[in-house]
Amino acid sequence: FTFGGGTRLDVGSDTRPTLTVLPPSREELQQGTATLMCLANKGFPSDWSLSWRVEDSSSSSSSSSWEQSSSPGVLQKLDGLYSWSSTxxxxxxxxxxxxxxxxxxxxxxxxxxxxxLRRDQCSQS
Structure with missing residues (x-):
């Protein structure tokens, strides 16, 4: 609910979302790009944030310098929980x-x- 000048009231208990990571498609890889998607479903309230960590196969180093974007939480009217995605x-x-x-x-x-998601578990890698 939003009151007056934008004061928001979230009613409900904290619910941790379920995460799913989707690999890039074979067709996209053939075109030279890899897009991964993270889906976060059924969380509450709406202020969960998503981030990525990439582990190099040749070492334990990680990088987060790739292009990332995240969607704002989308309220599911049926259950009052939020869903997000990040690419x-x-x-x-x-x-x-x-x-x-x-x-x-x-x-x-x-x-x-x-x-x-481990790359060697993906069929199109």
Missing amino acids: LRLPADQWRKVGSVTCEATRGSQTPLRET
Whole structure:
């Protein structure tokens, strides 16, 4: 609910979203780009944020310098919970060097949620 000049009131209990990381498509990789998507479903309230960590397959180093974007939370009218998505784009040749990608959902001081996708588990890698 929004009152007056924009004071928002969230009614409900904290609910941790479920994370799913989707790999790039084979067709997209053939065109030289890799887009990964992180879906966060059924969380509450709306201020969870998503971020990415990319692990190089040849070392334990990580990088977050790739293009990232996140959507604002979308309220599901049926259950009053929110869903978000975030995309990570990197060149296909860099994707082939990746060991894993991790999507992390954070909210305040709560323990972050993480979902990791290993490139060698993807059929189109």
